[in-house]
Amino acid sequence: MEVIRITHKGKSFDIDELTPFAIAILDLVYDGDLKVAKEDLKGTTLEARLKVIEELSEEFPVLEPTVYAPIEYQEFKLYLEEAKLDLSTFKNGTFSGFRDKVMALADKSEYGEAQAFLQMLYDAGLDQAAMAEMKGTLYIEEGKIDEGIKWLEEAIEKNPALVSAYSALGQAYFNMGKYEEAAQYWEKELILVPGRVVTYFMLADAYSLSGQNDKAINVLKTLISNDPNNLLARYQLIELYREIGEEEEAKKLKMEILNAIPTHTNDIEIWARVQFEHGNYDRVKEIIEKFVETSPDMQHLKLLLVIPYAKTGDTQKACRLLKEFKNNEMWYYYGKKELFDEFLTNDERKACGIL
Numbered sequence: 001m002e003v004i005r006i007t008h009k010g011k012s013f014d015i016d017e018l019t020p021f022a023i024a025i026l027d028l029v030y031d032g033d034l035k036v037a038k039e040d041l042k043g044t045t046l047e048a049r050l051k052v053i054e055e056l057s058e059e060f061p062v063l064e065p066t067v068y069a070p071i072e073y074q075e076f077k078l079y080l081e082e083a084k085l086d087l088s089t090f091k092n093g094t095f096s097g098f099r100d101k102v103m104a105l106a107d108k109s110e111y112g113e114a115q116a117f118l119q120m121l122y123d124a125g126l127d128q129a130a131m132a133e134m135k136g137t138l139y140i141e142e143g144k145i146d147e148g149i150k151w152l153e154e155a156i157e158k159n160p161a162l163v164s165a166y167s168a169l170g171q172a173y174f175n176m177g178k179y180e181e182a183a184q185y186w187e188k189e190l191i192l193v194p195g196r197v198v199t200y201f202m203l204a205d206a207y208s209l210s211g212q213n214d215k216a217i218n219v220l221k222t223l224i225s226n227d228p229n230n231l232l233a234r235y236q237l238i239e240l241y242r243e244i245g246e247e248e249e250a251k252k253l254k255m256e257i258l259n260a261i262p263t264h265t266n267d268i269e270i271w272a273r274v275q276f277e278h279g280n281y282d283r284v285k286e287i288i289e290k291f292v293e294t295s296p297d298m299q300h301l302k303l304l305l306v307i308p309y310a311k312t313g314d315t316q317k318a319c320r321l322l323k324e325f326k327n328n329e330m331w332y333y334y335g336k337k338e339l340f341d342e343f344l345t346n347d348e349r350k351a352c353g354i355l
Helices: 018-028 034-040 046-055 073-082 096-107 111-125 126-142 145-158 163-175 181-190 197-209 215-224 231-243 247-258 265-277 279-296 296-311 316-330 332-342 346-352
Strands: 003-006 013-018
Touching: 003 096, 003 163, 013 018, 013 046, 013 145, 013 346, 018 034, 018 073, 018 096, 018 111, 034 046, 034 145, 073 111, 096 111, 096 126, 096 296, 111 126, 111 163, 126 145, 126 163, 145 163, 145 265, 163 197, 181 197, 215 231, 231 247, 265 279, 265 332, 279 296, 296 316, 296 332, 316 346, 332 346
Parallel strands: none
Antiparallel strands: 003 013
16 A cells, blocks of 8 residues: 655644545544544554544644545445444434535535435445435435435334424325315324424415315414414415405404514514505504514515605605615615515506516
């Protein structure tokens, strides 16, 4: 085996072809924890290389992927064989670097390489439920839906409490138009995590699209019972009640929204819409201006103020806001254009430069 000797500041470092591999193991398996790696690899072919790496790291930035990357699946296997190691040797490794590597490969659409690494980890018995879930997720991302579903179900079989797998299965079936199957998985997800708000909305959609409005209504009512301040759930309930002819229930819910003060960011636009329907422009100004002032990361909500400004004669403010979003965040502007068309007259839109 060829050895390269580096001399730096009077110190000599012997580096061979397994030294970069040892750096890869330290990074991908041990998340840079040299102490744990040295303990696991005592008496192996990498022990001496880790000592060199420890000494090198005092002089150079060693623990970087550029030192050993790229390292592909077949290459990694060959290095393992040359070092006379297998994955069971790394008994205290976190393997978190492998997860990052797999996701980076998937981002580049290199699904074959990503799956090969995951299969290697799965076959070695390393957190098989998590590996199966990642395999399933990547197969679905690649468009291999049936294979993805198979692996996600495998993940649940390995760990029935793996919430994210239920969520992914629900989404997969929903995207296929199999709404009842989607609902079954989201129901199970909510048994495990009853506070996951977004799943209530997805479950209600699945029931509604499968023609089970009664179940969709019960889901949203449960959400409101758990979170009385949730206005978006009330708004969706209004639509469901109207679909089944329960106009009085719909009116009651609309009045609840009308009299409420939003506490959730996701509720603000539908709350503002209901206020606009009743001409409560000053109230919208007061609440949203205060909200934006106390939540600097929610500046996009200012765009909702265009309507009350235009309606109350403050056209200059409305124009300044529109110009700001047109110049800097055009997508927000176009996202609200339907709202402007609905609640502003032709003259008001023309004065604000929307027409």
